[in-house]
Amino acid sequence: MADTAAYGTAPAGLALPETKGASALHRAIFIALAVALAVLPFIPVIGYPFFLMKVLCFALFACAFNLMLGYGGLLSFGHAAYFGLASYVSAYTAKHWGLTPELSILLGTASGAALGFVFGSLAIRRQGIYFAMITLALAQMVFFFSLQTPRFTGGEDGIQAVPRNNLFGLIPVGSDLAMYYLVATVFIVGVLLIYRVIHSPFGQVLKAIRDNEPRAISLGYRVNQYKLTVFVLSASLAGLAGATKAIAVQLASLTDVAWQMSGEVVLMTLVGGMGTVFGPIVGAAVIISMQNFLSGLGAWVTVVQGLIFVVCVLLFREGIVGVISKALRRPL
Amino acid sequence: MFELLGVPPQALFGQLLLGLINGSFYAILSLGLAVIFGLLNIINFTHGAQYMMGAFVAWMLLNWLGLGYWWALVLAPIIAGVTGVVIERLFLARLYHLDHLYGLLLTFGLGLIIEGLFRNQFGSSGLPYQIPAELRGGQNLGFMFMPNYRGWVVVASVVVCLATWFIIEKTKLGSYLRAATENPALTEAFGINVPLLITLTYGFGVGLAAFAGVLAAPIYSVNPTMGANIIIVVFAVVVIGGMGSILGAIVTGFGLGIIEGLTKVFYPEASATVIFIIMAIVLLVKPAGLFGRTA
Numbered sequence: 001m002a003d004t005a006a007y008g009t010a011p012a013g014l015a016l017p018e019t020k021g022a023s024a025l026h027r028a029i030f031i032a033l034a035v036a037l038a039v040l041p042f043i044p045v046i047g048y049p050f051f052l053m054k055v056l057c058f059a060l061f062a063c064a065f066n067l068m069l070g071y072g073g074l075l076s077f078g079h080a081a082y083f084g085l086a087s088y089v090s091a092y093t094a095k096h097w098g099l100t101p102e103l104s105i106l107l108g109t110a111s112g113a114a115l116g117f118v119f120g121s122l123a124i125r126r127q128g129i130y131f132a133m134i135t136l137a138l139a140q141m142v143f144f145f146s147l148q149t150p151r152f153t154g155g156e157d158g159i160q161a162v163p164r165n166n167l168f169g170l171i172p173v174g175s176d177l178a179m180y181y182l183v184a185t186v187f188i189v190g191v192l193l194i195y196r197v198i199h200s201p202f203g204q205v206l207k208a209i210r211d212n213e214p215r216a217i218s219l220g221y222r223v224n225q226y227k228l229t230v231f232v233l234s235a236s237l238a239g240l241a242g243a244t245k246a247i248a249v250q251l252a253s254l255t256d257v258a259w260q261m262s263g264e265v266v267l268m269t270l271v272g273g274m275g276t277v278f279g280p281i282v283g284a285a286v287i288i289s290m291q292n293f294l295s296g297l298g299a300w301v302t303v304v305q306g307l308i309f310v311v312c313v314l315l316f317r318e319g320i321v322g323v324i325s326k327a328l329r330r331p332l
Numbered sequence: 333m334f335e336l337l338g339v340p341p342q343a344l345f346g347q348l349l350l351g352l353i354n355g356s357f358y359a360i361l362s363l364g365l366a367v368i369f370g371l372l373n374i375i376n377f378t379h380g381a382q383y384m385m386g387a388f389v390a391w392m393l394l395n396w397l398g399l400g401y402w403w404a405l406v407l408a409p410i411i412a413g414v415t416g417v418v419i420e421r422l423f424l425a426r427l428y429h430l431d432h433l434y435g436l437l438l439t440f441g442l443g444l445i446i447e448g449l450f451r452n453q454f455g456s457s458g459l460p461y462q463i464p465a466e467l468r469g470g471q472n473l474g475f476m477f478m479p480n481y482r483g484w485v486v487v488a489s490v491v492v493c494l495a496t497w498f499i500i501e502k503t504k505l506g507s508y509l510r511a512a513t514e515n516p517a518l519t520e521a522f523g524i525n526v527p528l529l530i531t532l533t534y535g536f537g538v539g540l541a542a543f544a545g546v547l548a549a550p551i552y553s554v555n556p557t558m559g560a561n562i563i564i565v566v567f568a569v570v571v572i573g574g575m576g577s578i579l580g581a582i583v584t585g586f587g588l589g590i591i592e593g594l595t596k597v598f599y600p601e602a603s604a605t606v607i608f609i610i611m612a613i614v615l616l617v618k619p620a621g622l623f624g625r626t627a
Contacts, residue, residue, distance in 0.1 A: 075433045122612055125619040129375045129432050130571065134615065137568040137608050144604040259564060263440060270437065299456075302448030309441025313434050314426060 022330050023199075029278060029332070030192070037184045041177055049180035050249075055288045056187040057245035062268040062280030063194050064237030069266075070275030071198055072230045073210030074124075077132045077262050078139025079238050081119065082112035084257025085142055086239030091159040091252035092152060100165050101173060101182070105243040112239015113232055115142070120231030124224055127213075136259060143257045158253025162246055183248050190237055195277055197233065206230055267305060270312045273319025276332050282320050339597050345476040351593015352586065353482055353551070356489035357383075357544050359585025361566045362573060363493055364540035366581040367500070370513050371533045374424060374435035380563030381446040382538045385412050386545020387554045388450060391461050401464035401550070408546045409539035416538030420531045443559075450556040458555030485547050492543060493582045500578055509533065568611045574624020584622060 037056075041049045061083055068074045090108030093099045099107070123134045146153045153159065164174050173179045197203050209216045209223050217223050246252040255261060264287065272283025287305075294301050312319065318326060325332040361383060368376045376382075389411050390404035399407065419442065427434050463481045470479040500506040511519045512526050520526045545559075552558060573584030588607050596603040614622060 075436070077436075122615050125615055126571075129436055130575075132433065132436060133375060133567040133571055134611070137564060137571060137611055140564045140568075141605050141608040144608075148601060148604070263444070266437065266440075299448045299451035302444050302451070306441045306444030306446075306448060309444065310423065310438060313438040313441065314423065317430075317434070 025330055026195070026277065026332075030188075030195075033281075034188060037188070041180055049176040051288075051292060053176070053180050053183045053248040054245070055285050056183050057241050057248060058265075058268065058288050059281040059284035060187050060190045060244070061238055061241035062265050062272070062284045063191055064234050064241060065265045066269045066274055066276075066280040067194050067197065067237065068230055068234040069269060070279075071203060071210065072206050072227065072234075073213075074227065074231070075129075075132045075266075076123070076135040076231075076234070077266070078119070078135035078137075078259070079234075079265050080257050080259060080261035081139035081142040082116055082235040082238040083242035083245075083261065083265075084146065084252075084254075085115055086112040086242035087246035087252040087256045088146065088153050088159065090243035091162040091246040094165060094247060095159060095162050098163075098165065100169050101167050101247050105186070105240065105247060108243025108246070109236055109240045112242065113236035116232045116235020116239075117228075120228050120235065124227045124231065136262065139257070139262060140259060143254070143259065146254060146257050153252070153254075156254065158251060158255075159246075160251055162250040162252065164247060164250065179248055183244055186240065186244050190240055191277075191281070194237065198277065202226070202229070264305075267309055267312075269319075271308060271319055273322030273325070273332075276319070276321045276325060278332050279319050279321035286320070341475050342477075344597055347593040347597045348590060349476070349478060349482060349593075351590045351596070352486055353589070354592060355586040355589020356486050357548060357562065357585075358566055358569045358589050359493050359582045360489050360540055360544040360547075361562065362569045362581040362585050363496055363578065364537040364544075365566065365570055366575055366578055367496070367540070368534055368537035369575050371509060371530050372420075372424065372428075372435070373432055374427075374439065375432075375567075376534075376537065377436055377439035377563075378419070378443040378446065379439075379537075379541050379566070380559030380561075381443040382412055382416065382541040382559070383545040383548070383562065384450065384556060384559035385415070385446065386542030387461070387549040387552075387558065388454070388545075389542065390546045390549045391459055391554050394461070401546075404546050404549075405543070409542045412542030412545075413535040413539035417531055417535040419538075420534040424534065425527070425531075447556050447560060454556060456556055458553035461549040461554050463550040481550060485551070488547060489544070492540070493585075496540070497578050497582065565607055568607050570621075572607075572611050572614045572621055574621025577623040580621065580623025 040052055041047050046052075061079070065076070065079050068076055086108035088108075089111040090104040093104040093107050094101065097104075119135065119138045122138065123131055126134055147155065150156075164179055167173050167182065171178075173182050198206075205216065205221055205226055208219075209221070209226055213223060242256060245256075268283035268287045269280045270283065271286055272281065273279030290304070291301060294304065297304075316323075321332050361379060365376055365379055368374060368379075386408045389408040390401070393399040393404045393407060394401075423438055423442070424435060427438060467481040467484050470477050471483070472478075500509060508519065508524050508529060511522075512524065512529050516526050548558070569584050569588050570581065572588065573580035588610065591610070592603055592606055595606040602609070618624075
């Protein structure tokens with residue numbers, strides 16, 4: 001009973017129909033976003049490239065997560081595993097093998113994809129809240145693995161002082177500003193890819209499965225293949241975000257694989273608006289800024305995060321972008 | 333000195349006992365989750381925080397009011413249970429018509445709040461809680477030394493688990509509960525107050541978690557993260573056992589505790605992950621869990 005009921009109601013993603021006008025609007029937003037990213041480092045107060053890089057990496061992470069939750073209806077509570085493992089792989093290969101950034105990021109992404117395939121194959125065997133618990137428990141395996149292999153992960157210290165080698169062996173990205181533009185490029189490419197997936201026939205089937213799985217099955221779709229594919233895609237992109245973060249912030253640590261991180265990415269998506277294209281970006285910006293500016297409050301940050309969770313679930317299920325989208329009557 | 337499977341018997345039985353004790357906590361906690369899930373269809377993510385609360389309430393009763401362990405064993409579950417009733421009425425009751433994932437997210441948020449508040453109040457280093465005078469010392473069983481308190485924990489949790497099983501499976505109240513799980517609308521038509529039943533069930537499940545917390549207080553140091561650490565393992569236990577059955581929660585809880593203990597003897601590196609590995613294997617073979625009904 002529980003399992004079918006879980007799919008009876010779609011998550012608070014929007015049911016607004018896609019129109020020609022909507023895609024023109026989306027194109028305009030993407031262009032505005034690209035322009036904003038180009039000039040942001042030169043704007044005082046918020047224009048710290050270091051801070052912006054962090055926001056962009058987490059925004060990509062949240063978008064990857066949202067691809068699964070908002071469009072696939074699959075609540076993974078273990079996305080830190082792909083993010084964290086990829087950040088270790090990328091940090092390790094950059095530091096100990098001296099690989100160039102694009103190669104170590106690629107390897108990190110690949111490790112996220114491989115892990116996503118293994119965990120996804122196991123997790124899609126159950127649905128709804130079981131699925132969430134299984135992804136969480138599997139992710140915890142990765143955490144313990146990271147804790148117990150200090151030779152690879154640096155244990156409690158993590159991998160510090162990750163070098164920013166020359167891009168393609170030629171272009172120096174040592175400065176925060178140069179690195180920022182690399183991160184911004186990765187981010188835009190990642191988000192455009194997600195946008196393309198959502199609006200492809202594959203994405204349409206995915207939404208059909210989210211809204212009514214038994215019906216999708218009866219229409220002849222191989223639901224499990226679709227679920228596994230979106231799982232692997234989402235894990236790869238989470239890996240891309242983690243790998244890029246490790247090079248940009250020059251650190252991979254246990255925080256990246258801890259289950260609290262999985263919770264944070266859920267929070268970002270929820271705040272921004274699950275099932276919207278731009279929601280997770282806004283959500284990540286809000287949550288990371290909050291952590292940045294409230295960091296003096298210590299454990300109160302946890303309390304504030306918990307409160308936001310409760311408020312979002314009780315009163316604000318559509319999230320920031322979801323509310324705006326409803327007001328505009330356009331899917332965002 | 334003889335050896336068993338290449339391991340000194342003291343070490344083997346010592347770890348077995350430790351495993352049995354961890355198993356006791358897994359069993360009570362997964363039982364509480366199963367009871368709550370049965371009627372509310374919500375995975376109570378706050379369960380770990382509520383277990384931690386039980387331990388802290390015991391500490392507060394002792395240090396602030398001078399009430400000892402035995403008082404705590406009775407009062408802490410009641411106090412936590414009352415907070416559970418408030419939580420259910422204020423928050424959870426508004427979510428039943430929505431997708432279940434909102435219940436999970438809400439309880440996750442509540443868990444963060446409770447954990448953060450306790451960390452602000454008590455710091456994260458942990459506080460000591462003395463073993464009650466009556467249960468100090470231990471027994472020499474010939475092949476090993478068994479501290480009295482640890483024996484008590486195992487006995488107490490077996491009794492509580494069996495009592496819960498008895499109430500749910502064998503009493504009239506339990507039959508109402510099971511009826512409400514199967515078909516709330518029909519049960520309500522028979523004049524049974526299902527919302528009240530749901531509220532009390534949540535309170536009871538929270539009480540179970542707090543009871544485990546009081547039992548744990550003298551063994552582990554009382555600290556704000558103790559719930560966060562154990563709850564993920566308990567989730568794995570729940571997946572392995574299958575949420576369908578009360579007995580499943582109890583049997584898998586104890587069983588996995590023992591397996592974890594044995595792993596610590598023979599292959600310590602894997603002891604933290606063995607439960608998750610078993611979970612993966614069980615999922616491959618029996619996706620509904622060992623005792624679960626097929627979904």
